Amino acid sequence: MTTASFSEPALAMVENQLDGADQNGAPAPGAPRRRVKRKTWQTVVWFVVLIALTAVVLYPLVWLFLSTFKPNGEFGVNMGLLPNNPTLENYAKVSEGIAGVPMAKFFLNSFIIAVGSVIGTVLSSALAAYAFARIQFKGLGILFAAMIGTLLLPFHVLIIPQYILFNNLGLVDTFIPLLLPKFLATEAFFVFLLVQFIRQMPRDMDEAARIDGAGHLRIFWSIILPLIRPALITCAIFAFIWAWNDFLGPLLYLTSPENYPLPIALRLYNDQSSSSDFGATVTASFVALLPVLLFFLVFQRFLVDGVATQGLKG
Amino acid sequence: MTTTSTRVIVTGQKSSRRALLRRERPEHLNRPGQKARLRKESLAGYAFLIPWLIGFLGLTIIPMAYSLYLSFTSYNIFQPPKWIGLDNYIRMFTDDPAFIQSAQITLIYVLVGTPITLIAALLVAMLLNFRDKGAGFFRSSFYAPSLIGGSVSVAIVWRAMFAADGPVDNGLSLFGINLGGWVGNPDLVLPMMILLSVWMFGATMVIFLAGLKQIPKELYEAAEMDGAGPFHRFRAVTIPLLSPVIFFNLLLGLIGAFQVFASAYIISNGSGGPAGMTNFITLYLYKRGFSDGQMGYASAIAWVLLIVVAIIAFILFRTQRSWVHYSGDNR
Numbered sequence: 001m002t003t004a005s006f007s008e009p010a011l012a013m014v015e016n017q018l019d020g021a022d023q024n025g026a027p028a029p030g031a032p033r034r035r036v037k038r039k040t041w042q043t044v045v046w047f048v049v050l051i052a053l054t055a056v057v058l059y060p061l062v063w064l065f066l067s068t069f070k071p072n073g074e075f076g077v078n079m080g081l082l083p084n085n086p087t088l089e090n091y092a093k094v095s096e097g098i099a100g101v102p103m104a105k106f107f108l109n110s111f112i113i114a115v116g117s118v119i120g121t122v123l124s125s126a127l128a129a130y131a132f133a134r135i136q137f138k139g140l141g142i143l144f145a146a147m148i149g150t151l152l153l154p155f156h157v158l159i160i161p162q163y164i165l166f167n168n169l170g171l172v173d174t175f176i177p178l179l180l181p182k183f184l185a186t187e188a189f190f191v192f193l194l195v196q197f198i199r200q201m202p203r204d205m206d207e208a209a210r211i212d213g214a215g216h217l218r219i220f221w222s223i224i225l226p227l228i229r230p231a232l233i234t235c236a237i238f239a240f241i242w243a244w245n246d247f248l249g250p251l252l253y254l255t256s257p258e259n260y261p262l263p264i265a266l267r268l269y270n271d272q273s274s275s276s277d278f279g280a281t282v283t284a285s286f287v288a289l290l291p292v293l294l295f296f297l298v299f300q301r302f303l304v305d306g307v308a309t310q311g312l313k314g
Numbered sequence: 315m316t317t318t319s320t321r322v323i324v325t326g327q328k329s330s331r332r333a334l335l336r337r338e339r340p341e342h343l344n345r346p347g348q349k350a351r352l353r354k355e356s357l358a359g360y361a362f363l364i365p366w367l368i369g370f371l372g373l374t375i376i377p378m379a380y381s382l383y384l385s386f387t388s389y390n391i392f393q394p395p396k397w398i399g400l401d402n403y404i405r406m407f408t409d410d411p412a413f414i415q416s417a418q419i420t421l422i423y424v425l426v427g428t429p430i431t432l433i434a435a436l437l438v439a440m441l442l443n444f445r446d447k448g449a450g451f452f453r454s455s456f457y458a459p460s461l462i463g464g465s466v467s468v469a470i471v472w473r474a475m476f477a478a479d480g481p482v483d484n485g486l487s488l489f490g491i492n493l494g495g496w497v498g499n500p501d502l503v504l505p506m507m508i509l510l511s512v513w514m515f516g517a518t519m520v521i522f523l524a525g526l527k528q529i530p531k532e533l534y535e536a537a538e539m540d541g542a543g544p545f546h547r548f549r550a551v552t553i554p555l556l557s558p559v560i561f562f563n564l565l566l567g568l569i570g571a572f573q574v575f576a577s578a579y580i581i582s583n584g585s586g587g588p589a590g591m592t593n594f595i596t597l598y599l600y601k602r603g604f605s606d607g608q609m610g611y612a613s614a615i616a617w618v619l620l621i622v623v624a625i626i627a628f629i630l631f632r633t634q635r636s637w638v639h640y641s642g643d644n645r
Contacts, residue, residue, distance in 0.1 A: 038444075046444055057456055058458070063471065136352075146370065160381055241462075
């Protein structure tokens with residue numbers, strides 16, 4: 001009960017604010033902003049402070065990128081940004097992989113897990129969200145509160161019983177323990193996000209379709225899914241990145257190196273060669289991060305494009 | 315905004331739900347044969363919910379119950395669980411210094427790291443809110459670490475950043491501070507972990523920024539005319555109007571911080587060292603359950619974690635009435 005009454009206004013308000021102020025930082029349509037004259041020196045100070053802060057925040061990432069070009073012997077001697085003798089040898093070494101498994105295989109495993117997670121998450125979360133947002137069924141209130149409750153549940157409470165379950169089913173060292181939960185909408189965050197989004201969609205089209213005799217499945221598929229595409233893309237992006245970065249899941253369930261995704265392969269580098277081949281470790285780290293960084297750049301563009309669709313909402 | 319009011323009604327108390335059913339029941343349900351139609355609606359609802367329901371029962375509720383049972387047993391996955399009553403819990407608090415230390419450093423990490431992250435996020439959000447033009451680039455740059463900060467790659471980088479003669483060590487020695495490497499130093503490794511969580515302030519900042527944009531400028535102007543200085547305006551306008559967002563960020567921040575795992579694992583090579591100072595509760599739970607095969611004991615640790623998180627959430631909800639302000643119609 002507490003769960004239901006508290007989080008709703010808070011979450012709804014946050015959600016609302018995220019919608020209201022469009023993602024580019026322009027003021028919300030309902031909130032006219034007076035143009036405030038700022039002094040030039042204020043703007044200069046503003047830029048200087050933020051550029052300095054950006055430099056600090058992004059330093060580790062720039063360091064990571066530039067360090068991939070350092071020959072292995074340079075670490076420990078030169079921990080600065082720029083390599084003294086730039087080389088590509090780390091990349092050659094990393095592409096060979098580790099523990100007898102080529103890097104491409106780790107990549108493929110990560111990719112299968114991440115793409116599978118995206119498909120499962122988007123499908124199952126959208127189905128559940130449609131039910132919560134558009135169908136008046138018995139028990140809706142209680143189930144919705146339960147779903148919100150799982151938002152706050154620490155995942156670690158479940159790892160032991162889930163492990164025992166998958167172990168008894170003989171599924172350890174397969175991708176199934178990692179993917180099955182995604183197909184069952186266990187990530188409540190996505191369900192909640194989609195529920196909020198569907199609720200903002202006008203019901204007129206549903207009603208019209210209903211009068212024409214369409215059932216829920218048809219309304220879901222032909223009306224709601226196309227309408228909530230921006231939210232689905234957001235879910236897909238996050239599901240991909242979270243699955244790509246996930247460490248604990250693969251650590252628990254995948255035991256043979258040829259099944260390892262990148263984070264676990266990185267652990268091999270980290271364990272085996274922390275001092276002896278730091279060049280390879282750093283380069284493998286960078287390579288593992290690269291898809292996420294690329295996703296992030298694309299995600300930014302999507303947000304900018306999304307402003308147009310934001311205007312349609314509400 | 316009409317959407318807000320509907321949303322609040324839909325998700326509010328039982329009575330308002332009934333009101334909604336009366337008021338907004340779709341046209342087709344008011345025709346004769348309503349009852350049968352309602353039953354059909356319920357069927358459709360559960361049909362759509364099948365995947366979620368299977369996951370909710372099979373992967374959340376039943377495992378939770380089983381884990382509670384296991385916490386009263388001694389279990390190593392090879393032999394059947396043996397009931398030992400409260401022994402696991404008693405052992406935890408009376409005969410396991412490693413658990414006590416793990417609980418302490420986790421609480422320090424959560425209760426120090428989260429507020430610092432929130433304050434940093436709010437300060438930067440206010441800075442970005444000062445001007446719209448050019449803010450987008452900075453917003454994206456600051457957001458990037460939140461996406462990747464929990465990854466193994468970043469943990470490896472972080473360790474290098476704070477190594478002896480690494481960038482942080484060298485940078486500080488410019489100011490005459492010679493701390494050496496942070497990673498191997500039991501006094502510095504926890505601050506280093508906290509700095510990693512502070513580095514990921516971006517997501518929180520984006521939410522704060524969206525909240526700040528919603529505060530009507532007129533309120534600030536009115537406060538200014540009444541002679542309120544910048545600090546007073548912050549206290550009297552920004553904080554109250556932002557309080558729902560602060561509450562949201564605080565709640566999710568605290569719960570998220572309890573679950574730090576990958577970075578501690580990588581930075582300590584799975585050991586939780588040096589001197590147990592990165593042995594966060596999740597890492598300790600993992601080691602007990604999966605390295606030592608003490609699944610009963612690890613389940614008990616998991617339940618203590620769950621109860622602590624629940625208590626913190628409960629306290630937050632309890633106190634929200636005194637400091638969180640929900641405006642009636644959201645303006």
